[in-house]
Amino acid sequence: MAPRPSRLPARGLAGRLALLASSPRLVLMALFFLTVVVLFLVRLYRLQVVEVDEWTARAQEQRAWLVRLPAPRGLIYSRDGEPLVRNIPVFQVVVVPALLPEEDLERETVLRRLAALLDLPYSHPEPVSSANPSRRLEWCLTGSLPQVAPGLREMVDEAERTAPYEPLIVARKVEREIALVIAEGEGLTFPGVRVEVVSRRRYPYGSLVSQLVGYLGPIRKGEAEVYKERGYDPMVDRIGYTGVEASFEEWLRGEPGQRYQEENVLGRVVRVLAEEQPAVPGHNVYLTIDLEFQRIAQDALWRGMTRPNVNSRRGVVIAMDPRTGEVLAMVSLPTHDNNLFAEGISVEDYQRLLDDPHRPLLNHAIFDELPPGSIFKIIPAAAALQEGVLTPHTRLDCPGTIVVPNKYYPNDPGRAQPFHCWLRSGHGRLDIVGGLAYSCDIFFYKVGGGYEETDFEGLGLERMVAYARLFGLG
Numbered sequence: 001m002a003p004r005p006s007r008l009p010a011r012g013l014a015g016r017l018a019l020l021a022s023s024p025r026l027v028l029m030a031l032f033f034l035t036v037v038v039l040f041l042v043r044l045y046r047l048q049v050v051e052v053d054e055w056t057a058r059a060q061e062q063r064a065w066l067v068r069l070p071a072p073r074g075l076i077y078s079r080d081g082e083p084l085v086r087n088i089p090v091f092q093v094v095v096v097p098a099l100l101p102e103e104d105l106e107r108e109t110v111l112r113r114l115a116a117l118l119d120l121p122y123s124h125p126e127p128v129s130s131a132n133p134s135r136r137l138e139w140c141l142t143g144s145l146p147q148v149a150p151g152l153r154e155m156v157d158e159a160e161r162t163a164p165y166e167p168l169i170v171a172r173k174v175e176r177e178i179a180l181v182i183a184e185g186e187g188l189t190f191p192g193v194r195v196e197v198v199s200r201r202r203y204p205y206g207s208l209v210s211q212l213v214g215y216l217g218p219i220r221k222g223e224a225e226v227y228k229e230r231g232y233d234p235m236v237d238r239i240g241y242t243g244v245e246a247s248f249e250e251w252l253r254g255e256p257g258q259r260y261q262e263e264n265v266l267g268r269v270v271r272v273l274a275e276e277q278p279a280v281p282g283h284n285v286y287l288t289i290d291l292e293f294q295r296i297a298q299d300a301l302w303r304g305m306t307r308p309n310v311n312s313r314r315g316v317v318i319a320m321d322p323r324t325g326e327v328l329a330m331v332s333l334p335t336h337d338n339n340l341f342a343e344g345i346s347v348e349d350y351q352r353l354l355d356d357p358h359r360p361l362l363n364h365a366i367f368d369e370l371p372p373g374s375i376f377k378i379i380p381a382a383a384a385l386q387e388g389v390l391t392p393h394t395r396l397d398c399p400g401t402i403v404v405p406n407k408y409y410p411n412d413p414g415r416a417q418p419f420h421c422w423l424r425s426g427h428g429r430l431d432i433v434g435g436l437a438y439s440c441d442i443f444f445y446k447v448g449g450g451y452e453e454t455d456f457e458g459l460g461l462e463r464m465v466a467y468a469r470l471f472g473l474g
Contacts, residue, residue, distance in 0.1 A: 065165075067261055068233065071254030072199060074282030076213055076244055078291045079328075084213050085245075087199040091179035093118060094167035097160035099192035111152050114193055117178055118171045121151040169236065173200065173344060201245075206337040208294060211363040212287070212330055214243020215341040231256070241341075243363070244285060254282030288326035293319060297329040305333065313358045316365045334360040372473075374439045380447045381432055383459055383467035390447065392432055396456065398442040400426030419445055 076084045093114070101107045115122040150158075152170060159168040174182075174195070183195040201216055203209075216238040219227050224234035232239070233256075240246035257279035262271050297317045305312045319329040336353055353361050362368065384390045398421055406415035421427065421441040427434070435443035449458025459467075 065261055067259055068236075069257035069259065069276075069279040070198065070236070071256045071279040072281040073201070073254060074248075074252040074284045076252075077284060077286045079286070079288050079326075080291070081286075082291055084203065084205055084209055084287070084289075086202045086204060088202050089197050090172070090200045091174040091176065092169055092196050092198050093171040093174055093179070093182060094169050094194050094196055095156055095159070096165065096167055096192050096194065097156050098164040100156070101191055108153075110190055110192065111156065114170070114182070114190060115152045117181065118152075118174070120170065123151040123153040166235070167194065167196075201342045203338045203342060205291070206339055207335045208291075208298060209289065210243075210338040211332045211335055211365070212243055212289060213338060214240055214245035214247075215338040216245055217241040217341065242361075243338075244287070248285050251285060252282040255280040288321075288328060289330070290328045293329045294331065298331045298333070301331050301333055314364060316368075318365055330363075330365050332362075332364040334358050336360045374441075377436060377439065377444045379467055379471050379473070380444055380459060380464060381436060382471075383463060384447050385432065386467075387459065387463060389457070389459055390432060394456075395429040395431050396435070396443050396446050397429050398423075398427040398440050400424045400442070402442055402445060 072087055075086070078084055095114075100110060112122050114120075155170060156168065159166070179195045182190055182193060185193075203213060203215075219232060219234040219237060219239055227234055227237070227239070237253075240249045240252070245252065257277045259276040260274035297319060301315050301317045304310060305315045313334065315331075315333050317329060317331040318327065320327055334356070340349060385392070390396075400423065401418055401420050403413075403416045403418050406412060406417065409415040419442070422439070427438050427440045427443070430438065430440055430443050434440070435447075446456060447458055448464055449460045
């Protein structure tokens with residue numbers, strides 16, 4: 001006899017409800033999913049109906065940005081067109097505090113991950129002595145050295161209080177591999193974090209022309225407002241500190257551009273909202289320096305300084321074209337390599353340069369406060385010829401020593417002042433060419449005036465001062 005078939009489940013809605021009621025587990029699962037759906041619908045209603053204006057405004061505010069476009073800095077060339085400085089691309093990492101996740105845990109996760117990649121402390125302040133060397137040097141140069149080095153979180157929190165929508169530079173000169181990891185995670189792994197490509201100076205001839213070319217540095221804290229009024233961004237821009245980089249700052253810097261752009265939630269540029277105002281590159285500067293002449297002069301000066309009977313630790317060579325006044329070579333030793341500053345000099349190296357008693361950071365050719373010595377004789381010579389005090393044929397006698405009476409005791413020979421020529425035996429009678437050729441001291445004492453001589457009257461103090469100023473002295 002065939003077995004009786006089992007009871008078939010009821011069909012239709014009534015059957016399904018009966019089956020559901022017979023299983024408490026199914027009832028709980030159904031209630032759970034129903035609750036989730038209801039909560040989702042309520043939240044969706046709030047977003048799309050109740051809070052639609054608020055979220056629309058916030059979304060528009062976050063997507064539209066006024067982006068500052070940095071201007072390429074002008075280059076510096078030698079007289080034959082050889083670049084003495086180049087702009088090379090490097091990566092830097094910035095954080096826009098307003099675009100970081102709002103949830104504290106998500107925000108902390110992003111910053112901790114970023115700090116680990118960039119080798120920065122996340123939160124707990126660290127002693128300044130153990131901070132990243134380039135950061136410590138920047139604090140020193142800008143005059144804002146803190147007692148402790150702030151962590152990444154403190155830096156971002158401070159920026160959020162003062163300028164939440166401004167990019168905060170947290171790392172310069174980032175290695176390519178790390179920059180690519182961060183760039184690939186923009187908007188997802190690293191929301192609010194961006195990788196930018198900026199230019200950095202490189203000086204291909206280093207110490208050969210470092211005193212002439214100079215280097216860049218951050219805007220000092222006390223000068224921030226002044227530079228801001230002139231169109232600089234004190235948080236981003238770097239200025240010339242020494243040399244041509246400083247003297248021609250306004251000529252080299254260029255004009256930054258700007259554009260409004262729209263970004264999606266991942267931080268990617270969707271479109272440009274307003275017509276782009278392009279950045280205007282800085283002007284180039286051409287020097288009269290001859291590189292080969294500069295190299296020869298530096299080598300010759302170094303050999304002369306290191307001779308056994310000289311052994312000098314400081315020396316200067318300046319070579320000029322007397323017809324035009326062009327400076328063909330200018331060497332100051334000791335010197336330094338300005339690439340150290342471009343690449344991020346350590347505090348230890350910077351302090352070593354500062355502590356060197358021979359001052360390698362100073363261009364001794366133009367900044368040392370030293371008596372001019374015999375090179376000053378060119379000025380009274382030119383002044384005397386120009387003023388008609390003497391002619392190319394006028395001859396003055398050098399007896400080796402002259403005695404100038406005391407102004408207040410003219411009749412007291414004991415109070416008279418003797419002045420000697422470097423050649424105590426004297427040069428005899430010399431014209432202006434001989435006076436310069438032999439560098440005769442007494443010849444130019446007489447040209448300057450103040451010595452009573454029956455047939456000759458010198459320039460006098462006022463004309464000496466006037467011509468010295470015309471030559472750029474005083």
